Amino acid sequence: MSAGKKKRFGIISALAEEQEGLIQAMHHPVRHVHGMREYTVGTLWNVDAVVVLSRIGKVAAAMTAAMLVEKFGVTHILFTGVAGSADAAVRVGDVVIAEALVQHDMDASPLFPRFQIPLMGLANLPSDLALSSHLAGAARTFLEAMSGPAVHRGLIGSGDQFMHDGMRLAALKNALPDLLAVEMEGAAVAQVCFELGIPFAVIRTISDDANEHAATDFMHFVKTVASRYAFGIVEQFCRDWVGSQEAAEEPVLISMPGPGVDTN
Numbered sequence: 001m002s003a004g005k006k007k008r009f010g011i012i013s014a015l016a017e018e019q020e021g022l023i024q025a026m027h028h029p030v031r032h033v034h035g036m037r038e039y040t041v042g043t044l045w046n047v048d049a050v051v052v053l054s055r056i057g058k059v060a061a062a063m064t065a066a067m068l069v070e071k072f073g074v075t076h077i078l079f080t081g082v083a084g085s086a087d088a089a090v091r092v093g094d095v096v097i098a099e100a101l102v103q104h105d106m107d108a109s110p111l112f113p114r115f116q117i118p119l120m121g122l123a124n125l126p127s128d129l130a131l132s133s134h135l136a137g138a139a140r141t142f143l144e145a146m147s148g149p150a151v152h153r154g155l156i157g158s159g160d161q162f163m164h165d166g167m168r169l170a171a172l173k174n175a176l177p178d179l180l181a182v183e184m185e186g187a188a189v190a191q192v193c194f195e196l197g198i199p200f201a202v203i204r205t206i207s208d209d210a211n212e213h214a215a216t217d218f219m220h221f222v223k224t225v226a227s228r229y230a231f232g233i234v235e236q237f238c239r240d241w242v243g244s245q246e247a248a249e250e251p252v253l254i255s256m257p258g259p260g261v262d263t264n
């Protein structure tokens with residue numbers, strides 16, 4: 001075993017449907033109620049994990065992320081859920097993994113540039129590259145069998161609004177041309193993790209096009225598809241993660257040439 005701190009993953013979703021089955025899949029689950037949330041501590045496919053529902057919105061997500069770190073000792077955070085598409089190339093059923101997240105409703109202009117988090121000097125908060133790459137690999141493996149959904153990586157925007165207006169989305173896209181998806185929590189988790197030095201990743205399955213049909217499409221998708229994706233990708237992620245950690249910890253055998261051995 002490495003001498004480093006034992007890794008523990010916090011796994012957050014906003015809604016129960018985005019996390020269905022994970023608690024049932026846990027070994028030795030222990031439930032803790034704190035601050036109006038249920039944190040379940042246990043192991044998921046041999047990964048030490050704490051699973052929790054944040055509820056919806058940036059404050060709810062920030063509170064949950066901070067508690068996971070400060071009270072439950074998590075060393076890494078994964079956020080899994082659904083999002084609206086903010087790009088024509090990103091279709092319902094596709095998966096988006098955040099490379100960076102922006103609080104798209106942050107606007108303290110003219111004191112600070114639009115989207116910039118005041119006194120932090122940043123608008124786009126980067127996710128952890130290694131963790132996001134692991135997650136992308138897991139998503140690709142899981143989705144391969146379905147031969148259809150694509151995995152995208154890029155900018156996700158979070159705001160305290162369910163986006164359901166094509167004109168409004170177009171205006172936001174005009175201001176943030178790289179935006180791939182919109183949701184309501186990821187960039188808040190990103191800020192907490194950035195400030196506390198916790199590696200994190202965000203994965204979102206696209207449930208709707210953030211337009212006038214968004215509410216109906218969202219409800220249908222969340223009820224029928226979202227949980228299967230979340231469960232399958234998290235399972236694959238945990239299995240791959242454990243494999244990669246074991247490989248990293250295997251002793252490397254260095255063969256030293258003995259006396260009189262010709263090494264050429």
Ligand code: ADE
Pocket residue numbers: 082083084161162163164182183184207208209210211214218
């Ligand atoms: N999550 C899923 N769809 C969304 C949308 N259209 N706006 C905000 N969050 C979402």
